[in-house]
Amino acid sequence: MSETLTLAKALNRGLRRALQADPKVLLAGEDIGKLGGVFRITENLQAEFGENRVIDSPLAESGIVGTAVGLAMRGYRPVVEIQFDGFVFPGFDQIVTQVAKLHARTSGRVKMPMVIRIPYGGGVGAIEHHSESPEGYFVHTPGLKVVTCSSPNDAYWMIQQAISSDDPVVFLEPKRRYHAKGQVNFSARPQPMHQAGVLRHGTDLTVLAYGPMVRTCLDAAELAAEEGVSLEVIDLRTLSPIDWVTITASVRRTRRAIVVHEAQRTLGVGAEIAARLHKDLFYVMESPVLRVTGYDTPYPPSKIEDEFLPSVDRIMDAVDASLAY
Amino acid sequence: MQGQSDKMVQLLTPEGVRVEHDDFEFTGTTEDLTGFLRDMVMARRFDTEATALQRHGELGLWPPVLGQEASQVGSARALLGHDVVFPTYREHAVAMCLGVPMSQILGLFRGCDAGEWEMLERFRNYQIIIGSQTLHATGYAMGLQYDGMVGNPDPADNAMVVAYHGDGASSQGDVNESYVFAASYNAPVVFFCQNNQYAISEPIALQSRIPLFQRAQGFGFPGIQVDGNDVLAVHATSEWAFNRARNGEGPAFIEAFTYRMGAHTTSDDPSKYRRDAETEEWRGRDPIARLTTYLRNEGAVDDAFLSALDAEAKDYGASIRASIATLTDKTMDEQFRTVYAEESVALEEQRREYADYLATFEENA
Numbered sequence A: 001m002s003e004t005l006t007l008a009k010a011l012n013r014g015l016r017r018a019l020q021a022d023p024k025v026l027l028a029g030e031d032i033g034k035l036g037g038v039f040r041i042t043e044n045l046q047a048e049f050g051e052n053r054v055i056d057s058p059l060a061e062s063g064i065v066g067t068a069v070g071l072a073m074r075g076y077r078p079v080v081e082i083q084f085d086g087f088v089f090p091g092f093d094q095i096v097t098q099v100a101k102l103h104a105r106t107s108g109r110v111k112m113p114m115v116i117r118i119p120y121g122g123g124v125g126a127i128e129h130h131s132e133s134p135e136g137y138f139v140h141t142p143g144l145k146v147v148t149c150s151s152p153n154d155a156y157w158m159i160q161q162a163i164s165s166d167d168p169v170v171f172l173e174p175k176r177r178y179h180a181k182g183q184v185n186f187s188a189r190p191q192p193m194h195q196a197g198v199l200r201h202g203t204d205l206t207v208l209a210y211g212p213m214v215r216t217c218l219d220a221a222e223l224a225a226e227e228g229v230s231l232e233v234i235d236l237r238t239l240s241p242i243d244w245v246t247i248t249a250s251v252r253r254t255r256r257a258i259v260v261h262e263a264q265r266t267l268g269v270g271a272e273i274a275a276r277l278h279k280d281l282f283y284v285m286e287s288p289v290l291r292v293t294g295y296d297t298p299y300p301p302s303k304i305e306d307e308f309l310p311s312v313d314r315i316m317d318a319v320d321a322s323l324a325y
Numbered sequence B: 001m002q003g004q005s006d007k008m009v010q011l012l013t014p015e016g017v018r019v020e021h022d023d024f025e026f027t028g029t030t031e032d033l034t035g036f037l038r039d040m041v042m043a044r045r046f047d048t049e050a051t052a053l054q055r056h057g058e059l060g061l062w063p064p065v066l067g068q069e070a071s072q073v074g075s076a077r078a079l080l081g082h083d084v085v086f087p088t089y090r091e092h093a094v095a096m097c098l099g100v101p102m103s104q105i106l107g108l109f110r111g112c113d114a115g116e117w118e119m120l121e122r123f124r125n126y127q128i129i130i131g132s133q134t135l136h137a138t139g140y141a142m143g144l145q146y147d148g149m150v151g152n153p154d155p156a157d158n159a160m161v162v163a164y165h166g167d168g169a170s171s172q173g174d175v176n177e178s179y180v181f182a183a184s185y186n187a188p189v190v191f192f193c194q195n196n197q198y199a200i201s202e203p204i205a206l207q208s209r210i211p212l213f214q215r216a217q218g219f220g221f222p223g224i225q226v227d228g229n230d231v232l233a234v235h236a237t238s239e240w241a242f243n244r245a246r247n248g249e250g251p252a253f254i255e256a257f258t259y260r261m262g263a264h265t266t267s268d269d270p271s272k273y274r275r276d277a278e279t280e281e282w283r284g285r286d287p288i289a290r291l292t293t294y295l296r297n298e299g300a301v302d303d304a305f306l307s308a309l310d311a312e313a314k315d316y317g318a319s320i321r322a323s324i325a326t327l328t329d330k331t332m333d334e335q336f337r338t339v340y341a342e343e344s345v346a347l348e349e350q351r352r353e354y355a356d357y358l359a360t361f362e363e364n365a
């Protein structure tokens, strides 16, 4: 059984199924009830499940996350929505100091089965604070899991997997791909959440991306193929933990790798991947791991965001540079 | 006294005289009061031992509860079976009343673990981050509400949550957010603020220009100020607020007006920011002395009782000292294993890396 859905709609269906499957699942966030969220991800869910399960929260991110901690302690599985990436920081302390640490602090006596959904990334012409990629902070924080989907099928399944995880999961939604359509297979067994996906097989170079950049990298691979260069494209899907098995198996074959992300470069996910590949595949690599990323500036005004964001063209330049080593 | 309201609820004067109040009365028996006296004496002994243990290098740090025993015992003794406490790092007397094994409290300050006592379900983990626990308490209270544990005809089916916090914490965003959430959802949570006049060195005047209890009104729930060194008044006001919450009448705020007689922690030097005369003035309001005077005058306790209590406290102190030896340190192996509930391949790799590193010492030995 499958259906063509937008990524946004697939998330809505996934959340709905999670609410149906487990009465302990609750959604909370700003404007998620009557309005269905500013991106309509939770559309109609309050009408179906009631105000005690799809909860409009006061306008306070620390409060949303902090009360979710208490709900999790009470045995609930809260799924909180942060309205936009740039608004997670008022809740950052609760996420990093409380959510992430409670399991370790109590040696496992207290579990934090919480999902923190964050629409993230740029390319939508938004005003400031609405286009950011904060994943690095969360990946750097022990105790959190961080995943991100790039397709409707993954959106549908990964949100449910995140909700059923006994650990806190930061669930990053590529907002500029919310309206991208794709097949959602409701009956096939889903891929495990903490596993990367090889979306396109290739032999010359491995391109590693996640979230909104996956589409851009697939486009680049198409273009490269026309030029006779075979790119393997991997969707990381899981940023914490990172699926080293899939990544190293690919790069061991292609011997070249490029990491692409919107987030700023310094100490980003790309840095960790480069360090790891250099350690594990030092004698195999033909060229250093290259990074195509946002620059180390604040996210720029939207009129110039295309210059900040990795593009097919910049990816192709990196491909050329890698092959020239 | 700055911040002290003429509406402050008091049922026992510092001189040990019982007084009437229009709205509140102590509902317990004289036997309950001797029990409270015993609780406070034991808590003070525990605190004295812990302070000494820190001086002897057995604890890394100790935040004394000295002077605040009535606030904690009076409120803790108003708790019922399903109620849950979200403490700060200073609620030692509350822990004791609830029956938490007190050596496990010491384990946190010794650095053995981060506070993993038995009964975590009732007496949640200590919170070092000022104010965070008030949100956890409020969320938990929302959960109680969803679970149908408020407003039932049989009081035994009801429950509520107490969020303890300090006067300094009242400036934190989280605390103010928790008031908003609690009010909006009418959550069964009582904010029990021990205004001990200081946040480390900062006096209450720096946190609030009005008596703290008045803030509650602005959030839409009742706030009262109580003499925090009067265990009868604390018990009476707590009982009122806790019952309201259990009955589904929503949050309340209690400001227990008290004083931190000791240092903020064993690392602190109060002489830098407060006068001895002030501390002496508060010594005259001591919670244990006034209850002792009252019970003596009532003929409920006598010299024999008090010296037996003293002997019991001494024995208890010795058992606390001895209990240090029973504490075990969390291992690095456990530290790796407890980051996540589910297996983490990435972390397992580092755990093994460390185990291999340790093994190199064994080979050399």
Ligand SMILES: Cc1ncc(C[n+]2csc(CCOP(=O)(O)OP(=O)(O)O)c2C)c(N)n1
Residues within 6 Å of the ligand: B088, B090, B128, B129, B130, B165, B166, B167, B168, B169, B170, B196, B198, B199, B200, B260, B264
């Ligand atoms: C977020 C945060 N900021 C600063 C501190 C350092 N600190 C520890 S206790 C304390 C004072 C707290 O005062 P109060 O809330 O009145 O509680 P009390 O210690 O008097 O019981 C401070 C500033 C902290 N633990 N957490």
Ligand SMILES: [Mg+2]
Residues within 6 Å of the ligand: B166, B167, B168, B194, B195, B196, B197, B198, B199, B200
């Ligand atoms: Mg204080």
